[in-house]
Amino acid sequence: MRQIACTIVATITMMLLTGCMVGPKYSRPSVPTAPVDAFKETDGWKTAQPSDRLQRGAWWEVFGDAQLNALEAQLAVSNQDLKVAQARFQEARAMIRFNRASQFPTISTAPGIASIRDSANRPYFTTTSTTGDFVLPFDLSYELDIWGRVRRTVAASREEAQATAADLETVSLSLHAELAFDYFELRSADAQKQLLDDTVKAFQYTLQLTTNRFEGGAAPKSDVAQARTQLQTTMVQDTDVSVERAQFEHAIAILIGKPPAAFNLPPSPLHVEPPAISAGLPSQLLERRPDVAAAERRVAESNEQIGIARAAFFPTIVLSASAGFEGNSITNWFNWPSRFWAVGPSAVETLFDAGRRRATSEAALANYDATVAGYRETTLTALQQVEDNLAALRILEQEAQQQKDATASAQESLQVFTDRYIGGADPYLQVLTAQTIALQNERNDVDILRRRMDASVLLIKALGGGWDASQLPTVAQLR
Numbered sequence: 001m002r003q004i005a006c007t008i009v010a011t012i013t014m015m016l017l018t019g020c021m022v023g024p025k026y027s028r029p030s031v032p033t034a035p036v037d038a039f040k041e042t043d044g045w046k047t048a049q050p051s052d053r054l055q056r057g058a059w060w061e062v063f064g065d066a067q068l069n070a071l072e073a074q075l076a077v078s079n080q081d082l083k084v085a086q087a088r089f090q091e092a093r094a095m096i097r098f099n100r101a102s103q104f105p106t107i108s109t110a111p112g113i114a115s116i117r118d119s120a121n122r123p124y125f126t127t128t129s130t131t132g133d134f135v136l137p138f139d140l141s142y143e144l145d146i147w148g149r150v151r152r153t154v155a156a157s158r159e160e161a162q163a164t165a166a167d168l169e170t171v172s173l174s175l176h177a178e179l180a181f182d183y184f185e186l187r188s189a190d191a192q193k194q195l196l197d198d199t200v201k202a203f204q205y206t207l208q209l210t211t212n213r214f215e216g217g218a219a220p221k222s223d224v225a226q227a228r229t230q231l232q233t234t235m236v237q238d239t240d241v242s243v244e245r246a247q248f249e250h251a252i253a254i255l256i257g258k259p260p261a262a263f264n265l266p267p268s269p270l271h272v273e274p275p276a277i278s279a280g281l282p283s284q285l286l287e288r289r290p291d292v293a294a295a296e297r298r299v300a301e302s303n304e305q306i307g308i309a310r311a312a313f314f315p316t317i318v319l320s321a322s323a324g325f326e327g328n329s330i331t332n333w334f335n336w337p338s339r340f341w342a343v344g345p346s347a348v349e350t351l352f353d354a355g356r357r358r359a360t361s362e363a364a365l366a367n368y369d370a371t372v373a374g375y376r377e378t379t380l381t382a383l384q385q386v387e388d389n390l391a392a393l394r395i396l397e398q399e400a401q402q403q404k405d406a407t408a409s410a411q412e413s414l415q416v417f418t419d420r421y422i423g424g425a426d427p428y429l430q431v432l433t434a435q436t437i438a439l440q441n442e443r444n445d446v447d448i449l450r451r452r453m454d455a456s457v458l459l460i461k462a463l464g465g466g467w468d469a470s471q472l473p474t475v476a477q478l479r
Contacts (some may be wrong), residue, residue, distance in 0.1 A: 022310045070319070075257075092165075103151070134328070207227040230432055270450065310430030397452070
């Protein structure tokens with residue numbers, strides 16, 4: 001009994017030492033920031049109002065489009081890429097439980113019943129015997145986590161699960177943004193289609209006018225040919241828009257998990273103005289981008305891998321225990337004298353591995369450096385994307401006003417030349433030129449609005465879509 005007590009005391013003492021952990025303590029790496037905590041492209045940009053803040057989750061509602069809201073809701077439950085990301089997150093959560101199991105003892109049993117006959121030709125034995133072996137063992141094995149290998153493995157799996165949760169949010173944000181982008185592209189095609197339909201009608205009237213003037217002897221036949229050519233060219237453009245619209249409609253169908261043949265979106269020309277969006281501060285962007293959060297969590301995970309690699313240089317201490325019953329027949333199998341037990345710790349230390357552990361440690365350090373660089377690059381890319389789309393919105397807003405003035409001037413010019421042609425003061429070529437310029441300016445109006453809506457979607461995506469790092473699952477939630 002004294003020996004048993006000494007063994008138990010030694011085991012408890014060793015378990016008290018499990019608070020020690022080898023390897024570096026994690027601290028978030030620094031990232032490049034602007035000298036002043038403000039986006040460069042916000043200079044001259046509209047001042048943000050409290051109502052400009054993005055809603056968490058349903059950020060697309062800032063556009064005020066009921067059809068877009070309905071499509072985004074369908075994407076959230078039906079998109080297959082999103083389901084893949086959700087499954088990856090569940091897999092990462094399962095790996096936490098898998099690795100956490102190493103913090104507890106492993107208990108196993110292997111009962112067996114056998115009839116054993118000794119060989120008559122065994123060395124030094126000349127008799128044979130047949131006996132029974134009835135055994136019911138219970139084995140316990142528990143690694144004392146003195147150097148923190150197991151704890152760091154569990155922590156690494158939690159950090160990977162957090163990174164995977166951020167990956168899920170990144171996929172969700174990208175898919176919702178892609179849907180909004182395609183939606184506004186489709187509505188822009190609808191606006192182009194409506195414009196070209198109206199223009200075709202106007203050109204048909206012009207063709208009839210030139211035909212009447214030709215038949216009345218007031219215009220040459222060349223005017224009719226030019227008017228017909230202008231009409232047919234515009235009809236080709238009108239038809240061509242349908243190709244682009246169909247492609248965006250098919251893309252939207254796939255995003256919401258439907259076959260293109262089963263989805264139809266009625267035409268509705270784009271006419272809304274881009275919403276006001278607050279960009280916030282660059283320092284806040286680090287907490288608002290799920291891809292930045294994922295990159296940072298993987299830096300923390302790679303830091304744990306350094307500690308795991310260093311723990312391999314120290315001995316592994318395992319507490320083992322075995323107990324059970326063993327007899328030579330069924331009648332004495334569970335008798336008290338048939339009991340057996342053994343308990344005690346053991347240590348395993350690698351004395352020579354030809355540099356394998358050192359190479360593993362160096363690889364972990366290199367991987368940490370790579371993840372830090374990736375984290376900083378992700379941050380820089382996020383800052384660039386915000387600046388790009390702020391610049392696009394600021395410049396396009398000015399361009400939209402300039403284009404509006406140019407379109408008005410083109411329409412006025414067309415009316416003047418049409419009146420002069422009807423009055424016989426100008427040749428039809430002047431009308432033809434004015435029609436071409438007016439149509440191009442009207443199409444530019446629609447195209448600039450499309451680009452402004454697209455830039456608004458991309459800016460919201462660059463800002464994280466209302467997400468922030470507080471939405472990552474905590475350690476308690478990942479247990």
